[in-house]
Amino acid sequence: MDVAACGLLINTSGRMGEDTVLGAAREAARLLIAKGIRVFAERGYIPGLEGLAGPCDDLFIEGALDLLILFGGDGTLLRAARRAAPIGLPLLGVNFGHIGYMAEIEYRELRLLERLTEPECRVERRMMLDYTLASRDGETVCAGTVLNDVVLMRGTGSSMVEIEQFCDGARAGTVRADGIIYATPTGSTAYSLSAGGPIVDPRTDCICSTPLCPHSLTSRPVIFSAASALRARPLLRDGSAMYLSADGRDGIEIPQGGMLSVSASATRTKLVRLKPNSFVDVLKTKISD
Numbered sequence: 001m002d003v004a005a006c007g008l009l010i011n012t013s014g015r016m017g018e019d020t021v022l023g024a025a026r027e028a029a030r031l032l033i034a035k036g037i038r039v040f041a042e043r044g045y046i047p048g049l050e051g052l053a054g055p056c057d058d059l060f061i062e063g064a065l066d067l068l069i070l071f072g073g074d075g076t077l078l079r080a081a082r083r084a085a086p087i088g089l090p091l092l093g094v095n096f097g098h099i100g101y102m103a104e105i106e107y108r109e110l111r112l113l114e115r116l117t118e119p120e121c122r123v124e125r126r127m128m129l130d131y132t133l134a135s136r137d138g139e140t141v142c143a144g145t146v147l148n149d150v151v152l153m154r155g156t157g158s159s160m161v162e163i164e165q166f167c168d169g170a171r172a173g174t175v176r177a178d179g180i181i182y183a184t185p186t187g188s189t190a191y192s193l194s195a196g197g198p199i200v201d202p203r204t205d206c207i208c209s210t211p212l213c214p215h216s217l218t219s220r221p222v223i224f225s226a227a228s229a230l231r232a233r234p235l236l237r238d239g240s241a242m243y244l245s246a247d248g249r250d251g252i253e254i255p256q257g258g259m260l261s262v263s264a265s266a267t268r269t270k271l272v273r274l275k276p277n278s279f280v281d282v283l284k285t286k287i288s289d
Helices: 018-034 043-049 074-087 107-117 278-288
Strands: 005-010 038-042 054-056 067-072 091-095 122-134 140-146 149-154 161-167 170-177 179-183 206-212 222-225 229-235 242-246 259-273
Touching: 005 018, 005 043, 018 038, 018 043, 018 067, 018 107, 038 043, 043 054, 067 074, 067 107, 074 091, 074 140, 074 259, 091 107, 122 149, 122 242, 140 242, 149 259, 161 179, 170 179, 170 206, 179 229, 206 259
Parallel strands: 005 038, 005 067, 038 054, 067 091, 091 259
Antiparallel strands: 122 140, 122 259, 149 179, 149 242, 161 170, 161 229, 179 206, 206 222, 229 259
């Protein structure tokens, strides 16, 4: 991988503490500089990286950086992906969260950054989902692009709901559940996995539909082709409410008669890989054992 300029996006609000995260960022900067790579960080963190990183007012300017290294958990990566994917900026996660499914390395593995300029370094283009929530009249309530998932869930105090599903215009049945998750293969190891959904190799292109606490033994996760155009319409009863959450962001209430549309996005998140078989490593170390 050709890397001349690299940014460090640092999240010190997690469980590891500011000193630990900044210490790892300093070590990473030294390794990158030794490889002839220029290093940049947000101005607020420059005092902790004095002499190692230059200040940068915005790490997401198109063409400014060849790589962005993230120090945090999966939430840090998801937030960065929303801005990095549209400009084609590759991301590499250093895990300081709990499990860190999407992070490439743990903070104790920083020496692996030396592989950035070696042949085993590669970039995976991860599928994303476009979603649109429309009112009964067809007006857009919200829209966006996610790396992990789009979730419809019932509100607190609401009873079980019915959700009509459509695929490519054809009715695909009704799900009676507490909600439904539409996940990418990357997101299959997130909320969808907790709800009993399948683990999907992230290099696969598909859309996973996973019911939340289904009220029927016949309601099961379904894997749709990435070419599918999916829609979901909650059948809201009096006193019931449903909300939409996109990559864990705050829920938006579904209007009566509202319709959610989900499809594969033309935008992709670029994730840098330093290990020979990262997906198998994740299965072995973070899920199976």
